[in-house]
Amino acid sequence: MNKLPYLQDYSGQSLDESISLHGSVQTYSINFAIERALDRQFGYEDSPLLTNYQRVILAVQNIEREVMNGGFNLFFLNSSSEFVRYVVDALQQIDCPKTAGLARRAIETLELSDLSGIAIREKIMKDNAVRKGILNELDQQFFKYEEHLDEKLFAWIKENRKHITLS
Template identity: 35%
Template sequence: MSNQINKNDNQFKKIDIQKLIQGENINDIIIEIDNYICTLCEWGDKMENLSNAQKFFYYNQNLEREINNGGFSQYFFNSTGDYAHETVDSLIAINANHTAKILKKAIAQFPENKVPKNSNLREEIIEKIEEEANIVWEELENDFFKYEDNLNELNLKFVKENLNSF
């Protein structure tokens, strides 16, 4: 059963995480948790509404969503690039070590291996590096799409291990 909680004057439908994770379709489970967390943090505008475990889940889902939709160029260009370094940590936290290495190599295309949090600065840098970086990023995207780390399974395992934070 769902409960209603009031958070910062917005209504959020709290999911029954215990019941949800008992489901059989892992994709449906991940999507429902992702939708809940995105709503809870207002799609990244209110990250303070999330626990650390929820943030990790959010970062991981954003990476996968952006890579699938437009690759590393889109990932870094959009607000998801704000959390590139935190996403490396979140991937390591769920034992997605291969994917973390891919993201580190993508980050390495930025000067001094630093992805700026400031979106305007990040966009300026991307414009300067994109011709060469896109060659590397495309190779890394191909590696990403091999899914050596099953991100859905690893994220669900992480949720189960951190239930109290969800």
């Protein structure tokens, strides 16, 4: 099988130019370039200036990257925790109900009413064997990658392109 090349970084492409790369580079790398454009515009954390559409992209990209690299624990521990409060809705919006359910269950293990990044990072730093076991099980289910978040997010971006700006 001929593997498509990876788009190395965002270099000022418009959203339509980024979308037009589909089929010539890996889909995840297009999504990542769009994420990088948003990061450069708004910073790497949640911003009140983000639109709901931009926040969906960032929430999905953050959960996919962090969980695939170190499980839900890493998603909660890193700055990606800023997007925890949005991630279940974001996954539902891109038509990933199974993954949204996994995220919901992972968030429930935190037993927090305050889903701010600071509160989440403080909680996850406290060792809890029961939570760790549940998160490990959820990680294994996530790793099956049944809903192909990269393709679902790309399709959602393409469908909602008129609501998304990169600069």
